[in-house]
Amino acid sequence: MSDTLRPEDEVVRICQELIRIDTSNYGDGSGPGEAAAAEYVVAQLREVGLEPQTYEAEPGRVTVAVRIPGADRDRGALCVHGHLDVVPANAADWSVDPFGGVERDGCVWGRGAVDMKDMDAMMLACVRDIGRRGIVPPRDLVVVFFADEEAGGVQGSHFMVDNHPEVFEGVTEAISEVGGYSVTVTDRHGDEKRTYLLQTAEKGIAWLRLTANGRAGHGSVPNDENAIVRLAEAISRIAEHKWPREYIPSVRTLLDGLSELTGTGWSDEDLEELLQHLGGAQGFVRGTLQDTSNVTMLDGGYKHNVIPQQASANVDCRFLPGHEEDLIATIRELAGEHVEVSVLHRDIALSAPFEGALVDRMVEALRTEDPDAEVLPYCLSGGTDNKALSLLGITGYGFAPLRLPADLDFAPMFHGIDERVPTDSLRFGARVLGRLLETC
Structure with missing residues (x-):
């Protein structure tokens, strides 16, 4: 050789x-x-x-x-x-x-x-x-x-x-x-500048399952304990929840460095113009501005004319360092009394x-x-x-x-x-x- x-x-x-x-x-x-x-x-x-x-x-x-x-x-x-x-x-x-x-x-x-x-x-x-x-x-x-x-x-x-x-x-x-x-990125002088993103931090993982319980019944009969409806309401509350922003050190250093390089200012309330400089990578950065929760899987029902007694959904949650317990507690509160929250997998930030x-x-x-x-x-x-x-x-x-x-x-x-x-x-x-x- x-x-x-x-x-x-x-x-x-x-x-x-x-x-x-x-x-x-x-x-x-x-x-x-x-x-x-x-x-x-x-x-x-x-x-x-x-x-x-x-x-x-x-x-x-x-x-x-x-x-x-x-x-x-x-x-x-x-x-x-x-x-x-x-x-x-x-x-x-x-x-x-x-x-x-x-x-x-x-x-x-x-x-x-x-x-x-x-x-x-x-x-x-x-x-x-x-x-x-x-x-x-x-x-x-x-x-x-x-x-x-x-x-x-x-x-x-x-x-x-x-x-x-x-x-x-x-x-x-x-x-x-x-x-x-x-x-x-385009720097403050209008020139293109390659900027390498070195990963120094990562969010924690909480993969959760929501399980809604209700009363089974015939699809033609009114039912105010429908498990699918209860699950849908829980999902809606989770989806509408606004997680508060927090700028951890690695994120703030990135934003400050990008601001210095491009001449684009930013504030805790407004960083849209700054993030545009990152192109497709801005999605990763947006995901680190706060905790997140995304519903990724649904399972409920087994026949068109049967109201099931149970329905479930999986939620992919990612949390900033130190936020794990607060995130899970918030999801439980948003899920409500008729929906159980179980942890399928969790890992640290x-x-x-x-x-x-x-x-x-x-x-x-x-x-x-x-x-x-x-x-x-x-x-x-x-x-x-x-x-x-x-x-x-x-x-x-x-x-x-x-x-x-x-x-x-x-x-x-x-x-x-x-x-x-x-x-x-x-x-x-x-x-x-x-x-x-x-x-x-």
Whole structure:
């Protein structure tokens, strides 16, 4: 194997091959699982002399991990992690086969191209380069490809933290998805400026189920205890509730930095003009201005002429740090006396400092490839496997570096249709990530 091969030379191929392995996670235990993708990752690592380990939470739910010893074994190790599963895709909605991994119009298309087989490919390409060239990083690297992130990590990161914490022995910091990508903003001088969003915080998760109880009966008979009506009223109250805004440090720093860059002022009451500078990424930022609650699933009734005695809905709630108990209490109050609220899954909110040696190295790695880049922190409205790692005292960041074209509406493609990532962005990310791993 040529020792001149570099991460950017094979990252596109790896991304395509990973996308072609269907790892759809339906959240109910069905689906193909991650075993085939894990087998692929293991083969790629072994080809360059590394010896990864696999961990199977349940049949087919496989996580892969490998530790690369660093020069200073006394320093805290860095965990670089991704997840192998993806959300499902309805092929009829796509203009390409979502699991074809096709290259078209300068992009790799397919489910996972954005979330997050692009970063998985960067990780694999960089770690293969380390193995191939015999590089000794400054500190230990623990590289992990998790199962089950798209269903809360129960069979992936949480399984590993609960059952195999030894994998993360000595790890103090971690990097993963949904950060490090660029948005192009117009600065105060009218010039376009690439600004990279480094994820330093993420909201907590509360997946709730509303269950309304009532009196069953014939569809032709008036019924003032209709479970579906009670559920609908509860949903309406939740949907109409205005969650109060709160600007946590990462959000305020982002808004202040964006204001300084663009010359656009903002206030607690009005930041619409400022957010417009973020393009499609503004959705993620809007989701971090307050707690949120979105109804995502409904289940009620079983025949047209039968009033059921029970109906249910699932609500996806995301809360800012310190808001968990208040959010759940508010949902219970809004649901009302005839609707029970149960917690299906909950996970913590995170916040990390936008400073320190690792942040400095991430910024330097970006600016080496893009010298005029601005870098600002932001809070993710969703969640990552960094939540599970935080239970071991590991500080996590989102850093999947991508230099993106100004006209690509990237952020809405997370879990979206026709998901795709530019090939040039993949190569850029491989160079940046490789530099970080050699200097961290």
